[in-house]
Amino acid sequence: MAAIYSLFIINKSGGLIFYKDYGSSGRMDTNDSLRLASLWHSMHAISQQLSPTVGCNGIELLQADSFDLHCFQSLTGTKFFVVCEPGTQHMEPLLKIIYELYTDYVLKNPFYEMEMPIRCELFDLNLSQAILKDRVSLLGR
Amino acid sequence: MAPPAPRSGDAVFANVERVNAELFTLTYGAIVRQLLTDLEEVGEVNKQLDQMGYNIGIRLIDEFLAKSNVSRCVDFKDTADVIAKVGFKMFLGVTATVSNWDAEGSSCSIILEDNPLVDFVELPDTCQGLYYCNILSGVVRGALEMVSMKTEVSWVRDMLHGDDAYELRVKLLKQVPEEYPYKDDE
Numbered sequence: 001m002a003a004i005y006s007l008f009i010i011n012k013s014g015g016l017i018f019y020k021d022y023g024s025s026g027r028m029d030t031n032d033s034l035r036l037a038s039l040w041h042s043m044h045a046i047s048q049q050l051s052p053t054v055g056c057n058g059i060e061l062l063q064a065d066s067f068d069l070h071c072f073q074s075l076t077g078t079k080f081f082v083v084c085e086p087g088t089q090h091m092e093p094l095l096k097i098i099y100e101l102y103t104d105y106v107l108k109n110p111f112y113e114m115e116m117p118i119r120c121e122l123f124d125l126n127l128s129q130a131i132l133k134d135r136v137s138l139l140g141r
Numbered sequence: 142m143a144p145p146a147p148r149s150g151d152a153v154f155a156n157v158e159r160v161n162a163e164l165f166t167l168t169y170g171a172i173v174r175q176l177l178t179d180l181e182e183v184g185e186v187n188k189q190l191d192q193m194g195y196n197i198g199i200r201l202i203d204e205f206l207a208k209s210n211v212s213r214c215v216d217f218k219d220t221a222d223v224i225a226k227v228g229f230k231m232f233l234g235v236t237a238t239v240s241n242w243d244a245e246g247s248s249c250s251i252i253l254e255d256n257p258l259v260d261f262v263e264l265p266d267t268c269q270g271l272y273y274c275n276i277l278s279g280v281v282r283g284a285l286e287m288v289s290m291k292t293e294v295s296w297v298r299d300m301l302h303g304d305d306a307y308e309l310r311v312k313l314l315k316q317v318p319e320e321y322p323y324k325d326d327e
Contacts, residue, residue, distance in 0.1 A: 099203075100208060107200040107201075107203055
């Protein structure tokens with residue numbers, strides 16, 4: 001059972017800088033993941049414009065029959081989103097944790113170049129731990 | 142609704158990892174000293190420190206936002222307050238005050254009474270033009286740029302030059318709109 005299908009991070013201009021899938025469902029190839037990332041970036045921007053609410057910050061949750069998509073955008077414009085099983089709880093705190101991991105293990109890596117694809121082992125490691133912990137707590141419930 | 146932004150960095154400061162202040166101060170001193178040796182000119186060192194600060198600032202802002210739980214600032218006044226009360230506390234362990242607003246509310250002074258960077262520093266006669274803490278102005282400029290505020294940051298008062306406090310003048314030049322479409326030709 002995989003509660004989380006995949007995780008995406010897109011930079012402020014809509015480029016995919018990180019993609020990881022968990023489990024077999026919803027797996028996609030590189031082209032598809034890039035396409036989805038830029039599509040989401042645009043949809044997010046359009047939603048901000050179309051929203052009747054003043055000061056709307058874009059779509060936070062997209063619910064479909066076969067998946068939920070939770071999105072978190074930092075004030076600097078980087079977007080983090082997870083695709084997960086419908087009805088999966090506690091994705092917002094998880095996205096916040098991932099944002100913190102990103103600031104610690106990606107941005108503080110002196111050899112990481114801003115806005116470029118993330119290739120940081122420490123980030124991968126800590127990320128899988130965070131996701132695993134999340135999964136264990138889900139199973140426990 | 143987002144919870145109201147905390148107006149004190151004490152809680153965040155207690156939760157982030159810290160290093161020995163002396164190690165930090167001495168490391169910074171070593172960097173400045175090395176820059177003086179490498180670049181030879183004080184003006185160049187000022188510029189380099191500012192650039193280093195900028196590079197730090199553009200990355201540091203995300204950590205600040207991720208860990209401080211502040212919400213979006215309503216105006217520049219709010220921003221200056223958050224920098225002084227939460228930002229400086231979180232990363233330097235000291236609190237600054239904001240004052241000397243101009244009439245338009247677009248420039249202000251951030252005043253530091255206490256500055257851990259200079260604990261052991263005395264400027265020699267040969268370095269009188271050096272803004273020893275110029276890295277801080279770069280950090281503030283870089284961080285604000287990432288949240289769409291173009292600013293100009295400079296030192297007005299410097300205790301190493303005999304003033305009674307550190308005064309950082311922050312001037313808001315332009316607020317880049319966050320909404321699409323971005324004006325590409327600007």
